[in-house]
Amino acid sequence: MPPVLELRGITKSFPGVLANDHIDLTLNEGEVLALLGENGAGKTTLMNILYGLYKPDEGEIFIRGSKAEIHGPQDAIRQGVGMVHQHFMLVPVFSVTENVMLGSELTKAGVMLDRETVSNRIKEISSQFHLDVDPNSKVEDLSVGVQQRVEIIKVLYRNAEILILDEPTAVLTPQEVEEFFKIIKSLVKQGKSIIFITHKLKEVMAIADRIAVLRSGHVTGITTPKEATESSLANMMVGRQVLLILNKKPAKPENVVLEVKDLHVNDDRHLIAVNSVSFDVKAGEVLGIAGVQGNGQRELIEALTGLRKVEAGEVTMMGQDITHSSPRKIREAGSAHIPEDRQKDGLVLSFPVAENMVLNTYYEPPFTRGLNLRHDEIEKVAQERVKSFDVRPPSISVPVSNLSGGNQQKVIVARELSRPITLLIASQPTRGLDVGSIEYIHGQILKKRDEGCAVLLVSSELDEIVNLSDRIAVMYAGRILDILPAAQATREQLGLLMAGIHEPNAARA
Amino acid sequence: MREGKGEAILLPILSVFTALVVGAFIIPFSDPNVLAAKGFMETLSASWAAVRNAYSAMFTGAFGDPKMISAAFQAWQATGETKGLLNAFRPVSESLTIATPYIYAGLGVALGFRGGLFNIGAEGQLFVAGLAAAFVGYSITGLPFLIHLPLALVSGALMGALWASVPGFLKARTGAHEVINTIMMNYIAFRLTDYLLSGPMQRPDGLPITPNVLPTSYLPLLFAEPMRVHWGFIIALALAGVVYWFLWKTPLGLEIRMVGANPNASRYAGIRITVITVLTMALSGALTGMAGVGQVLGVDHKLVRAFSSGYGFDAISLALLGNSHPFGVVLAALLFGFLRGGAARMQSVAGTPVELIRIIQGLVIVFVAAPEIIRTLYRIGSSRKQKSAS
Numbered sequence: 007m008p009p010v011l012e013l014r015g016i017t018k019s020f021p022g023v024l025a026n027d028h029i030d031l032t033l034n035e036g037e038v039l040a041l042l043g044e045n046g047a048g049k050t051t052l053m054n055i056l057y058g059l060y061k062p063d064e065g066e067i068f069i070r071g072s073k074a075e076i077h078g079p080q081d082a083i084r085q086g087v088g089m090v091h092q093h094f095m096l097v098p099v100f101s102v103t104e105n106v107m108l109g110s111e112l113t114k115a116g117v118m119l120d121r122e123t124v125s126n127r128i129k130e131i132s133s134q135f136h137l138d139v140d141p142n143s144k145v146e147d148l149s150v151g152v153q154q155r156v157e158i159i160k161v162l163y164r165n166a167e168i169l170i171l172d173e174p175t176a177v178l179t180p181q182e183v184e185e186f187f188k189i190i191k192s193l194v195k196q197g198k199s200i201i202f203i204t205h206k207l208k209e210v211m212a213i214a215d216r217i218a219v220l221r222s223g224h225v226t227g228i229t230t231p232k233e234a235t236e237s238s239l240a241n242m243m244v245g246r247q248v249l250l251i252l253n254k255k256p257a258k259p260e261n262v263v264l265e266v267k268d269l270h271v272n273d274d275r276h277l278i279a280v281n282s283v284s285f286d287v288k289a290g291e292v293l294g295i296a297g298v299q300g301n302g303q304r305e306l307i308e309a310l311t312g313l314r315k316v317e318a319g320e321v322t323m324m325g326q327d328i329t330h331s332s333p334r335k336i337r338e339a340g341s342a343h344i345p346e347d348r349q350k351d352g353l354v355l356s357f358p359v360a361e362n363m364v365l366n367t368y369y370e371p372p373f374t375r376g377l378n379l380r381h382d383e384i385e386k387v388a389q390e391r392v393k394s395f396d397v398r399p400p401s402i403s404v405p406v407s408n409l410s411g412g413n414q415q416k417v418i419v420a421r422e423l424s425r426p427i428t429l430l431i432a433s434q435p436t437r438g439l440d441v442g443s444i445e446y447i448h449g450q451i452l453k454k455r456d457e458g459c460a461v462l463l464v465s466s467e468l469d470e471i472v473n474l475s476d477r478i479a480v481m482y483a484g485r486i487l488d489i490l491p492a493a494q495a496t497r498e499q500l501g502l503l504m505a506g507i508h509e510p511n512a513a514r515a
Numbered sequence: 516m517r518e519g520k521g522e523a524i525l526l527p528i529l530s531v532f533t534a535l536v537v538g539a540f541i542i543p544f545s546d547p548n549v550l551a552a553k554g555f556m557e558t559l560s561a562s563w564a565a566v567r568n569a570y571s572a573m574f575t576g577a578f579g580d581p582k583m584i585s586a587a588f589q590a591w592q593a594t595g596e597t598k599g600l601l602n603a604f605r606p607v608s609e610s611l612t613i614a615t616p617y618i619y620a621g622l623g624v625a626l627g628f629r630g631g632l633f634n635i636g637a638e639g640q641l642f643v644a645g646l647a648a649a650f651v652g653y654s655i656t657g658l659p660f661l662i663h664l665p666l667a668l669v670s671g672a673l674m675g676a677l678w679a680s681v682p683g684f685l686k687a688r689t690g691a692h693e694v695i696n697t698i699m700m701n702y703i704a705f706r707l708t709d710y711l712l713s714g715p716m717q718r719p720d721g722l723p724i725t726p727n728v729l730p731t732s733y734l735p736l737l738f739a740e741p742m743r744v745h746w747g748f749i750i751a752l753a754l755a756g757v758v759y760w761f762l763w764k765t766p767l768g769l770e771i772r773m774v775g776a777n778p779n780a781s782r783y784a785g786i787r788i789t790v791i792t793v794l795t796m797a798l799s800g801a802l803t804g805m806a807g808v809g810q811v812l813g814v815d816h817k818l819v820r821a822f823s824s825g826y827g828f829d830a831i832s833l834a835l836l837g838n839s840h841p842f843g844v845v846l847a848a849l850l851f852g853f854l855r856g857g858a859a860r861m862q863s864v865a866g867t868p869v870e871l872i873r874i875i876q877g878l879v880i881v882f883v884a885a886p887e888i889i890r891t892l893y894r895i896g897s898s899r900k901q902k903s904a905s
Contacts, residue, residue, distance in 0.1 A: 311783075313782060313783065332785065332787075333782065333783060333784075333785045334785025337785060343783070345783060350777075350779050350780070351779045351780055351782075351783045352780060352783065353777075353780060354773055354776045354777040354780050354781075355776075355777070356776050356777075357772075357773070357776060361769070365773075365780065365783075365784045366783070366784040366785055368766055368769055368784075369766045373766075374766045377765055378764055378765060379763075379764050379765055379766050379768075379769055381764075
């Protein structure tokens with residue numbers, strides 16, 4: 007029997023980039039194929055070709071042995087290929103039924119929407135694959151995990167046999183990931199074939215039948231979880247030896263640097279986002295704040311860095327009250343901030359690398375003398391920082407938008423860490439970065455800690471929190487549910503806390 | 516500037532060229548000879564003649580007649596007579612006179628763009644600034660030139676700054692969009708002008724015109740009559756240099772550009788966005804206001820109700836055409852000056868309506884705003900960044 011899907015010699019280039027270079031890939035019926043690779047390896051391009059969003063320069067696609075012409079998503083769907091995007095394509099105020107029928111509306115008498123038939127069909131699909139989704143609930147009322155299942159139902163409703171899942175676990179808690187894996191297994195058992203795109207090694211080992219590793223447009227290896235180890239996969243992804251486990255010396259916590267007492271902060275809609283949060287961070291330790299995105303971490307960090315108004319409570323840094331200080335005051339007090347969204351908050355993309363290197367210190371000597379900005383001094387310092395932080399821009403005068411995500415983040419890290427600081431606030435410091443850059447940035451954060459800097463780390467990647475932190479606080483619905491010493495915290499325990507389940511006695515036991 | 520530097524210069528030039536070519540296809544439709552012509556060949560040759568006449572009239576209208584210029588030169592060398600020269604160069608002088616308010620207003624709007632603000636209120640700002648300059652010019656007597664002129668210039672610029680900082684303040688304080696509020700401020704400025712010209716600032720004979728400003732507040736002519744180009748032109752060029760220095764070489768300029776490019780990152784960098792917003796609008800208004808001041812003190816020596824022929828609105832196009840760069844704005848303003856300068860002669864000599872110039876100006880802007888048209892026409896390698904692999 008021919009494979010369900012076969013890609014032969016797929017090649018696609020963009021100006022200056024060969025995104026896919028003669029890629030051959032097969033997917034067998036009832037199989038989970040993991041497509042593993044760093045950002046920029048060409049995974050998404052390949053899948054967009056399969057889904058008809060890009061036209062390949064070369065190569066052919068075969069579905070069940072016959073050549074397929076896919077010119078757009080409609081063709082792909084007709085041939086049984088469905089895609090679940092990383093960012094959901096749902097209308098929040100519509101019901102599940104309405105979302106599922108959107109784009110292929112079923113009608114009664116030609117004009118009336120036939121919600122009933124669709125809703126019955128959703129119930130069938132839901133029970134067949136154990137998805138447990140109520141067709142009548144509004145999408146905005148559903149948790150992220152359930153919303154993802156709605157996306158899967160959308161694809162199954164259109165009779166997809168081949169499901170492409172693009173980074174499906176990025177938004178899920180560890181428990182939701184477990185649930186999600188069960189769904190995948192039930193899909194596969196009933197004959198669906200799945201391509202699972204990810205860059206997380208653990209998940210690949212847990213769920214895949216076969217693994218294809220992509221690096222800069224090539225397939226660098228096809229293996230199975232039995233034959234591979236996490237580090238062999240990492241090496242295939244990066245092309246060199248990677249340290250997955252950090253060499254971390256035990257922390258030597260000293261005096262309290264940052265102290266937060268009973269903090270209340272509102273979000274943009276004036277709803278309470280941070281609810282009576284208290285903690286402290288000591289010099290020489292990393293306090294990690296774990297939690298699923300959107301539980302108040304962003305508002306907390308913005309309040310601590312002066313970007314958001316504090317409604318109530320007190321923040322002190324080295325004994326100095328900074329509760330209502332401006333971002334500039336707080337920075338000048340010796341704090342550094344690696345913001346969550348590097349492109350939105352951390353960089354001015356159209357400005358050269360050099361100016362981004364001094365984005366918050368340009369007004370100080372030697373960068374400003376009298377009325378004049380000293381471009382020569384700025385460039386000198388930028389050159390030094392580029393060198394000592396291993397940033398690789400084509401030149402320091404190109405716009406920072408020309409740099410890869412990893413290099414952009416390194417610009418921010420270089421800018422923030424090359425000042426004398428007593429507090430480092432790092433929010434999602436490695437989101438979307440490749441393994442190599444993650445390794446480097448983690449090393450830099452620990453180096454600062456060992457130099458006696460207090461580090462507050464926010465991340466929704468549990469691995470990052472566990473690897474870097476000395477103490478772990480878990481945030482859920484605006485509160486810190488518990489703060490555990492990292493050495494004693496287990497993944498299960500953290501996962502439960504992230505889902506809001508807190509049993510104080512059990513946790514301390 | 517997102518594109519490469521070469522392309523940033525090439526695109527506007529090709530846009531102007533293309534607009535002139537398209538204009539050539541429009542000219543014949545307004546030409547009586549073409550409309551009367553019978554048969555294809557006759558129509559074609561009449562059309563060609565019409566286009567040639569129109570564009571050559573436009574050229575001599577904008578730059579002067581080469582024959583006249585060389586004749587005047589010979590006369591000057593032979594007899595030392597300069598009157599011929601002044602006449603021969605008069606068209607250039609007229610074009611530069613028209614370009615002067617364009618430079619000021621274009622610089623003002625461009626500065627706003629750099630700060631992320633869309634100042635549609637240049638027209639209103641140049642009216643109130645002109646009124647202030649006129650008032651200082653005619654009401655204060657007995658001052659020496661060296662005090663009176665600077666005082667008139669500065670009060671005009673300050674008035675423009677004040678007028679523009681109102682929408683700036685509203686934006687910073689309440690988030691009200693500056694586009695709406697600058698437009699509304701225009702209406703207030705126009706009606707304020709009407710009121711002042713029909714009452715408090717009206718001249719004794721009852722016409723809606725201010726009294727003449729005193730000669731001590733004149734912006735002096737660069738040459739002699741009939742060449743009207745005045746010192747305002749030189750000041751405009753100098754200001755372009757100052758704006759460039761300010762935006763790119765001072766910390767405050769960096770802050771304005773940073774707020775314009777990414778307000779979130781500016782907040783992160785510790786910049787007080789509200790302060791910068793008001794300041795940007797004020798500086799923008801001071802510059803656009805100078806367009807009115809220059810006309811009042813340099814050309815008309817009084818304020819007439821209709822003294823601005825839409826300079827403030829054209830300034831938006833100029834800033835766009837000049838890529839919001841001071842030197843680009845100067846070049847764009849010169850282009851508009853020469854086009855407008857040539858238009859009058861084109862109408863009187865070749866009978867082509869002045870409105871053609873408006874069409875050409877419009878086409879230039881369309882091509883600059885939609886560079887893909889030009890790239891496709893001339894097969895310029897697209898530098899547009901495609902979504903790369905991820």
